[in-house]
Amino acid sequence: MRRGAAAVVALVGPLALVALAGWIGAGLSPSRQLEFGNALVNTAIVVALYVFIGNSGVISFGHISFVAVGAYLSGILTLGATEKNFVLPALYPWLRHTHVATVTSLALAAAIGGVYALVVGLPLMRLSGLPAGIATFAVLGITYNVLRNWEKIGPAAQALTSVPEVGVWTLTVGALVAIAVAFVYQRSRGGRMLRATREDPGAAQAAGINVYRQRLVAFTISGALAGFAGGLLMHELGTITTDQVYLELTFLTLAMLVVGGVNSLLGAVVGALSISALDSFLGDAENGIHLGIRINLPDGTRLVVLGALMALVLLLRPGGITAGRELGFPRRARI
Amino acid sequence: MTTVQYLIDGVSLGTIYGLVAIGIGLVFGVMRLVNFAYGELITAGGYTLAYLNGQPPFLAILACFGVVIALALLQERVAFRPLRGASPATMLVTTFAISFLLQSVYLLAFRGAEGQQGKVVSTLGGLNTAVTIGSLHVRWILIVSVIAGVVLLVSISLVLGRTSIGLHMRAAAADFRTARILGVRADRVIVFAFFIAGVLAATVSVLLTVQFPLVDPQYGVNVTILALVGVVVGGLDRLWTGTLGGFTIGFAYALFGDVLSSTHRVYLQSVVFGLVILVLLVRPRGLFAPWRRATVERM
Numbered sequence: 001m002r003r004g005a006a007a008v009v010a011l012v013g014p015l016a017l018v019a020l021a022g023w024i025g026a027g028l029s030p031s032r033q034l035e036f037g038n039a040l041v042n043t044a045i046v047v048a049l050y051v052f053i054g055n056s057g058v059i060s061f062g063h064i065s066f067v068a069v070g071a072y073l074s075g076i077l078t079l080g081a082t083e084k085n086f087v088l089p090a091l092y093p094w095l096r097h098t099h100v101a102t103v104t105s106l107a108l109a110a111a112i113g114g115v116y117a118l119v120v121g122l123p124l125m126r127l128s129g130l131p132a133g134i135a136t137f138a139v140l141g142i143t144y145n146v147l148r149n150w151e152k153i154g155p156a157a158q159a160l161t162s163v164p165e166v167g168v169w170t171l172t173v174g175a176l177v178a179i180a181v182a183f184v185y186q187r188s189r190g191g192r193m194l195r196a197t198r199e200d201p202g203a204a205q206a207a208g209i210n211v212y213r214q215r216l217v218a219f220t221i222s223g224a225l226a227g228f229a230g231g232l233l234m235h236e237l238g239t240i241t242t243d244q245v246y247l248e249l250t251f252l253t254l255a256m257l258v259v260g261g262v263n264s265l266l267g268a269v270v271g272a273l274s275i276s277a278l279d280s281f282l283g284d285a286e287n288g289i290h291l292g293i294r295i296n297l298p299d300g301t302r303l304v305v306l307g308a309l310m311a312l313v314l315l316l317r318p319g320g321i322t323a324g325r326e327l328g329f330p331r332r333a334r335i
Numbered sequence: 336m337t338t339v340q341y342l343i344d345g346v347s348l349g350t351i352y353g354l355v356a357i358g359i360g361l362v363f364g365v366m367r368l369v370n371f372a373y374g375e376l377i378t379a380g381g382y383t384l385a386y387l388n389g390q391p392p393f394l395a396i397l398a399c400f401g402v403v404i405a406l407a408l409l410q411e412r413v414a415f416r417p418l419r420g421a422s423p424a425t426m427l428v429t430t431f432a433i434s435f436l437l438q439s440v441y442l443l444a445f446r447g448a449e450g451q452q453g454k455v456v457s458t459l460g461g462l463n464t465a466v467t468i469g470s471l472h473v474r475w476i477l478i479v480s481v482i483a484g485v486v487l488l489v490s491i492s493l494v495l496g497r498t499s500i501g502l503h504m505r506a507a508a509a510d511f512r513t514a515r516i517l518g519v520r521a522d523r524v525i526v527f528a529f530f531i532a533g534v535l536a537a538t539v540s541v542l543l544t545v546q547f548p549l550v551d552p553q554y555g556v557n558v559t560i561l562a563l564v565g566v567v568v569g570g571l572d573r574l575w576t577g578t579l580g581g582f583t584i585g586f587a588y589a590l591f592g593d594v595l596s597s598t599h600r601v602y603l604q605s606v607v608f609g610l611v612i613l614v615l616l617v618r619p620r621g622l623f624a625p626w627r628r629a630t631v632e633r634m
Contacts, residue, residue, distance in 0.1 A: 059424055124612070127619050130369065134567040135615045137560075138608035145604040247556075251431045258428040304443060307436030311414060314429045318421040 006328055011183050013327030014269040022172025033168050037236045039276035040171040043269055044178040044232055046256045048225035050268035051182045052218050057198035058128050061250055062136030065143035066223040068245035069116055070109035070230025072154045075163040078105045083162045090151040106231040113227015114220050121219040125212055148242045165238040174232045178225050182265055185221055194218050259313050261320030270321050341593045347477040349586035350484040351542055355562035356581020358535035360574050364508035365528045371430040374555025375437035376403050380540025381550035385454035395458045400537040407533030441552035453551035456544040476545045500527055568614050570621020579623050
């Protein structure tokens with residue numbers, strides 16, 4: 001009984017945080033809604049990263065590739081026919097003639113993210129440690145390079161624009177779905193096996209766990225979530241360029257995950273929300289805000305303060321804000 | 336003759352990536368830390384040179400070395416010393432954060448009046464002129480790069496092989512805990528590694544700004560990332576394999592850039608990264624690592 005209740009509490013924590021963010025955001029002005037939407041999409045991306053990196057302990061720099069393909073596919077498929085002919089004249093005919101609703105496009109984004117991750121993961125999941133990090137980074141480099149130059153599958157170096165946008169509520173539901181999927185996976189048999197390999201690969205193998213297979217499963221699920229989050233990103237912004245889904249997003253989302261605490265779902269959510277909030281706050285402070293006293297930072301300090309605070313959190317609390325713990329009842333010492 | 340010209344271009348870029356690779360590899364060896372903020376050292380050197388444009392080259396280069404080495408030691412003291420023993424993911428992301436922080440500081444401090452054009456370095460621009468040998472065009476900078484590379488490589492291997500601090504560094508790289516138990520001073524070894532890394536970064540700033548004179552806040556990022564990829568491809572466990580890996584990736588980049596037709600050249604990055612993945616799959620311990628069966632997985 002108690003374990004079941006603990007599970008509910010652990011799930012309710014992240015869900016409640018995101019729902020709260022969505023609820024607050026929905027009641028605010030359009031420019032504020034944009035900031036909240038951004039935070040929610042970041043949460044979905046970081047949760048996707050967490051499913052693989054957090055559970056397996058293997059670092060991946062390649063997940064933004066899945067975000068990118070998800071974003072571009074869902075954007076291209078929901079673009080109106082006239083805009084499509086205008087923005088993307090060189091597109092493959094089957095891509096040009098297909099048009100789907102926004103929700104369907106999100107499902108397809110998840111599908112392409114998952115398939116891409118599976119194809120990439122089949123060879124790459126044999127690696128671990130830094131070679132795995134570098135190989136996934138190479139995947140990111142290739143994805144960016146191809147998306148930026150191949151005009152038959154997208155707008156190449158141009159921006160993809162006039163994609164239908166969705167409101168804060170849809171983004172909230174999207175982030176909640178990502179969290180629920182991550183939670184169910186983490187408590188599944190496969191998820192527990194993978195966490196065992198993270199703690200001690202040798203012992204896990206000796207206990208009969210197929211490390212390669214469990215990593216591949218997690219990589220695929222996390223790729224699907226990343227593709228889905230990419231779809232959300234596309235429909236949040238309405239316009240996107242390849243540079244928005246490359247190095248900066250990779251580093252920022254990884255930093256969110258580690259600052260929050262890489263070993264727990266709560267950490268992923270807390271990291272994403274707190275850094276997004278800090279970023280928005282500093283952005284406002286550059287324009288001048290009143291908080292009892294008037295705060296007005298010089299232009300450009302936002303990034304400096306953000307970088308310094310992230311470094312500071314990691315120096316003072318190397319396990320991240322949550323130190324890898326989920327929300328739970330206070331523990332009583334057992335003797 | 337064009338083949339030789341391609342090879343010359345390859346060696347020129349390869350030397351620079353090789354130097355960056357040594358800097359990254361040395362620090363990794365003693366600290367197991369991949370320093371993404373290494374590129375910002377190179378950028379700092381570039382800015383120093385740009386601000387001393389009219390000054391005598393000797394002074395400008397001296398200042399460049401001073402600034403870069405100071406920044407390298409500062410990074411070690413402020414950011415990486417408190418992190419010793421933290422998990423690899425935390426260390427890695429902290430170096431991102433430092434890199435990001437320094438880039439933002441550069442952006443703020445060296446902002447141009449209009450539209451972020453960056454600063455142009457002209458200190459050693461004369462080295463871009465070419466000597467013609469037969470039908471070959473060899474720019475002076477290439478000769479200087481290769482000489483600087485060889486001199487640094489030889490002196491570093493002498494320091495590592497013939498001095499007691501070098502012996503300590505090799506011991507620390509092999510097994511940090513045992514080395515400490517045997518009386519190797521951790522702080523001294525690590526500070527020394529960062530010092531050499533600073534010297535290398537300053538050298539790279541000087542050489543790189545001759546070929547690519549426009550310095551912006553992200554100046555060192557691409558070189559660092561590619562050299563890092565090279566280090567892992569070559570093999571992280573030893574210094575020389577990583578260095579050779581860095582050289583190889585620079586060489587491959589220049590070579591494929593020359594060989595690919597102009598329509599395919601936009602896919603240069605994909606070609607090189609595709610090869611990187613292939614090498615990692617076939618030889619995860621590194622292209623130049625000795626043939627030996629891996630018993631346990633690394634890291």
